[in-house]
Amino acid sequence: xxxxxPIKAVATGAAPSGASDEKSAAIAVQHMFNEIAGRYDLxxxxxxxxxxxxxxxxxxxxxxxxxxxxxxxxxxxxxxxxDMALALRRQAPANAQPYVGADFSHQMxxxxxxxxxxxxxxxxxxxxxxxxxxxxxxxxxxxxxxxRNLANYDAGLREIHRVLRPGGEFGIxxxxxxxxxxxxxxxFYFRNVLPKIGGLISGASGAYEYLPASxxxxxxxxxxxxxxxxxxxxxxxxxRYTFGIAGLYRGRKATSKS
Ligand SMILES: C[S@@+](CC[C@H](N)C(=O)[O-])C[C@H]1O[C@@H](n2cnc3c(N)ncnc32)[C@H](O)[C@@H]1O
Numbered sequence: 001x002x003x004x005x006p007i008k009a010v011a012t013g014a015a016p017s018g019a020s021d022e023k024s025a026a027i028a029v030q031h032m033f034n035e036i037a038g039r040y041d042l043x044x045x046x047x048x049x050x051x052x053x054x055x056x057x058x059x060x061x062x063x064x065x066x067x068x069x070x071x072x073x074x075x076x077x078x079x080x081x082x083d084m085a086l087a088l089r090r091q092a093p094a095n096a097q098p099y100v101g102a103d104f105s106h107q108m109x110x111x112x113x114x115x116x117x118x119x120x121x122x123x124x125x126x127x128x129x130x131x132x133x134x135x136x137x138x139x140x141x142x143x144x145x146x147x148r149n150l151a152n153y154d155a156g157l158r159e160i161h162r163v164l165r166p167g168g169e170f171g172i173x174x175x176x177x178x179x180x181x182x183x184x185x186x187x188f189y190f191r192n193v194l195p196k197i198g199g200l201i202s203g204a205s206g207a208y209e210y211l212p213a214s215x216x217x218x219x220x221x222x223x224x225x226x227x228x229x230x231x232x233x234x235x236x237x238x239x240r241y242t243f244g245i246a247g248l249y250r251g252r253k254a255t256s257k258s
Contacts, residue, residue, distance in 0.1 A: 012153065013025060013153050013156075015217065016206075017206070022151035022152055025151040032206065032207045032210065033080070033105035033108050034105050036204050037107035037108045038111075039203075040080065040081055041083075043198055043201055043208075047197060047198060051245075053083070056084050056144060057087050059142065060088045062171065062250070063091070063169065063171060067140070068093060070092075071097060073100075073137060073139050073140075073165075074139065075099070075100045075101075075102060075137075075138045075141045075163065076088060076121075076142055077102055077128050077143040077147070078103055078145075078146020078149065079103050079108075079109070080103055080145075083115075083144075084173070085101040085112070086115060086121070088140075088142060089120055098122050099121045100122050100124055100138075101113075101116060101123050101124070102124045102125075103126070103146075104128070109123050128146070128150055129150060129151070129152060129156060130159070131162075131163050134163075135162050136164065136165045136166065137165070138164055139169070140169055141168070141169075141171075143170075143172050143173070145175070148174045148218045153219065153224075157227060157231040157233075167252065167254075168252070169250065170233075170249075170252075171249065172248070173248050174247070175215045175245065176240070176244050176246060176247045177244075182243050191212040194208060194211070195208040195212065221238040221249075224238070225237070225249070233254075234253075237250050
């Protein structure tokens with residue numbers, strides 16, 4: 001049985017149906033998340049049987065060595081309704097400086113900023129490909145289930161690299177395509193059952209057809225790690241979560257140019 005992920009044609013970025021270029025892809029993604037924002041949290045928990053909470057928590061724990069520092073500057077990129085940022089914040093000491101959650105969907109971010117109140121997280125409406133932060137602003141950038149939706153993955157990685165301080169780290173938590181027999185059963189659920197349930201509950205069938213299509217299009221772990229190294233990240237890795245349904249990419253911005 002071949003457990004290794006399939007080699008995919010290298011995708012430059014997300015391409016929702018009907019999008020003809022990067023600009024129209026980004027607009028379609030933004031529109032889609034604005035449309036489903038009201039039901040997003042409910043659907044996440046239903047469709048993942050609450051495993052999403054474990055993935056956010058597990059991801060946050062991986063960065064405890066940074067989050068335990070009161071002065072750590074932390075960005076949750078594509079924060080949406082905010083659960084990744086909240087999981088990161090739970091690892092922070094009481095005197096930690098505020099974290100930042102950024103997203104370009106006004107409706108998703110509105111729900112996120114409601115949850116952030118009194119939790120030491122600031123919500124900023126911003127495009128991940130053109131972040132309004134100076135070079136070297138953050139010690140940690142984490143993105144959960146957001147990066148895959150960017151219209152240009154290479155540009156997304158470069159922007160993360162730019163806003164990180166030398167020695168800073170990033171984590172990208174996202175879906176993957178598991179292999180083997182389990183992968184076949186799961187892929188059937190993901191491509192045939194999930195879009196129907198998602199469409200029924202959200203009333204926006206397109207968004208939940210886009211989800212498996214975007215995961216299929218997203219670079220496989222080996223390719224993604226190559227792209228991360230090309231951009232200049234070191235200590236690049238991918239850790240499989242829950243039989244490879246999801247996984248965490250990690251990397252570090254080098255401390256000096258060599
Ligand atoms: C699947 S949701 C993930 C939300 C949250 N991180 C979570 O774990 O539930 C993807 C989010 O990425 C955001 N997003 C996609 N492309 C973006 C971009 N170019 N700039 C900023 N946010 C973006 C969407 O608006 C959406 O809120």
